Amino acid sequence: MxxxxxxxxxxxxxxxxxxxxxxxxxxxxxxxxxxxxxxxxxxxxxxxxxxxxxxxxxxxxxxxxxxxxxxxxxxxxxxxxxxxxxxxxxxxxxxxxxxxxxxxxxxxxxxxxxxxxxxxxxxxxxxxxxxxxxxxxxxxxxxxxxxxxxxxxxxxxxxxxxxxxxxxxxxxFAEIGEFELGTDGSGYEDLIVKNGGMKSTKLGDDSAEDYLYMNGSAVFNFTIAAVPGLIDGTLKKNGEESVSGIDWFVFHQANSFMLNHLRKKVGIEKENFLMHMQNCGNTVSSTLPIVLKEHKHSFKSGDKIVLAGFGVGYSWGGNMLTVV
Structure with missing residues (x-):
C-alpha cells in the first residue's frame, strides 16, 4: 500500500x-x-x-x-x-x-x-x-x-x-518514494552531549561535557563526503538518472555556507534548491518539514522533490516525494 x-x-x-x-x-x-x-x-x-x-x-x-x-x-x-x-x-x-x-x-x-x-x-x-x-x-x-x-x-x-x-x-499531496539510508557511528564524538546517559551521569558541575559539543570541521568534512553519494543513491532508488530530472531539492538546513557548497558540488541549480533558515536557524530534525511547509505553494502535480537529511550520528537519509 x-x-x-x-x-x-x-x-x-x-x-x-x-x-x-x-x-x-x-x-x-x-x-x-x-x-x-x-x-x-x-x-x-x-x-x-x-x-x-x-x-x-x-x-x-x-x-x-x-x-x-x-x-x-x-x-x-x-x-x-x-x-x-x-x-x-x-x-x-x-x-x-x-x-x-x-x-x-x-x-x-x-x-x-x-x-x-x-x-x-x-x-x-x-x-x-x-x-x-x-x-x-x-x-x-x-x-x-x-x-x-x-x-x-x-x-x-x-x-x-x-x-x-x-x-x-x-x-x-505527495507520495513517499524509496529511501537511501546510511550510518557511520565512528563519528559519534563529533556531535555529542557526553553526560546524562547511563554511561556518564556526572551532572551538576556545569562542565563542558554536560553540554553540546560539535567538531564543526569534522562534521563539515563528513557532510561533503557523504551527501553527494546520498543524492546519487536516492536518485537511483527512485529510477532517476540525474539531478536534472528533479524539480526541487530540500537539504537539511545546517548553515548557508555548507548548503551552498553542497549545492554546487552536487550540481543543483540555485532555483531548484529550497532554503528557509534565516529567521529560525538550524532546527535539527524540523528543518525539512519547515522548508516543505513554507514552499508548498510552489509545488504542482507531478513535481519531484528530493529530501536529504544528514548529521549527528553520523547518520544520513534521502527520499523522493512525488506531488500528486
Whole structure:
C-alpha cells in the first residue's frame, strides 16, 4: 500500500534571539559576520518552562486546526527528538494523552537528529505498507538550546528550537518514494552531549561535557563526503538518472555556507534548491518539514522533490516525494 505526506504544520517558540543580541554578548563578532557565515539572522528559543512535549503538542494542534484533522483519526504517533522531557517515560506517550489521541494508538520516540525527518517518513511508510496504521502523526521536536552552554557562541548562532507535525496516510499531496539510508557511528564524538546517559551521569558541575559539543570541521568534512553519494543513491532508488530530472531539492538546513557548497558540488541549480533558515536557524530534525511547509505553494502535480537529511550520528537519509 502506498503512503503519502498529507499535511505539515510547525511551531516556533515566542522568544527570538537575534544576531544583534548575540553580538552584544560576543563583541568580537559583528552582525554581518554572523549572517554571512551561517545565513541566519535570528533563531527561536524555548522558554525555561517549555519543553519538547509542549512544542510537540503546539505543532500538532496547529496541524489539526489548519487541516481539520480529528485527533481520534490518529492511530500511531512517531516522535523524533534528542532532547526528550525525561529518560523515561516516552515523550510520545505524554503527547498522545495531552492531544486526546485514542489509547488504541501506538506511540514511540526515536532518537535521531538532522536525518530524523527522513527516518520518520521511512518508519511511517513501513507502518502503512504493513497495514499496522493508516494515519500516522510524525512529530519532530527539539530544544537544543537547553543543550548549549551560554558561552558557546558557535552553536548559539546556529541552532534554534522548533517542532513540526506531519500526517502520513493512505492519501495526501505527495507520495513517499524509496529511501537511501546510511550510518557511520565512528563519528559519534563529533556531535555529542557526553553526560546524562547511563554511561556518564556526572551532572551538576556545569562542565563542558554536560553540554553540546560539535567538531564543526569534522562534521563539515563528513557532510561533503557523504551527501553527494546520498543524492546519487536516492536518485537511483527512485529510477532517476540525474539531478536534472528533479524539480526541487530540500537539504537539511545546517548553515548557508555548507548548503551552498553542497549545492554546487552536487550540481543543483540555485532555483531548484529550497532554503528557509534565516529567521529560525538550524532546527535539527524540523528543518525539512519547515522548508516543505513554507514552499508548498510552489509545488504542482507531478513535481519531484528530493529530501536529504544528514548529521549527528553520523547518520544520513534521502527520499523522493512525488506531488500528486
Amino acid at each position: 502506498a503512503a503519502f505526506l498529507k499535511a505539515i504544520s510547525y511551531y516556533l517558540p515566542e522568544t527570538i534571539l537575534t544576531n544583534e543580541e548575540l553580538v552584544k554578548e560576543f563583541p568580537e563578532w559583528t552582525v554581518e559576520k554572523v549572517a554571512k557565515k551561517v545565513g541566519i539572522s535570528q533563531r527561536h528559543i524555548a522558554a525555561k518552562d517549555e519543553f519538547v512535549s509542549d512544542m510537540a503538542v503546539s505543532a500538532s494542534k496547529k496541524l489539526f486546526t489548519e487541516n481539520k484533522i480529528d485527533p481520534s483519526e490518529i492511530d500511531f504517533v512517531l516522535l523524533c527528538t534528542q532532547s526528550p522531557d525525561y529518560f523515561l517515560p516516552t515523550t510520545a506517550c505524554l503527547v498522545q494523552d495531552r492531544l486526546g489521541i485514542p489509547k488504541t494508538a501506538g506511540a514511540l520516540d526515536f532518537n535521531q537528529g538532522c536525518s530524523g525527518y527522513v527516518y520518520g517518513l521511512a518508519l511511517a511508510k513501513g507502518l502503512v505498507a504493513a497495514g499496522i496504521a493508516q494515519n500516522i502523526l510524525l512529530i519532530t521536536s527539539e530544544v537544543y538550546s537547553k543543550h548549549i552552554q551560554a558561552s558557546d557562541k558557535g552553536n548559539r548562532t546556529i541552532f534554534g528550537d522548533a517542532a513540526s507535525a506531519s500526517l502520513i496516510s493512505t492519501d495526501g
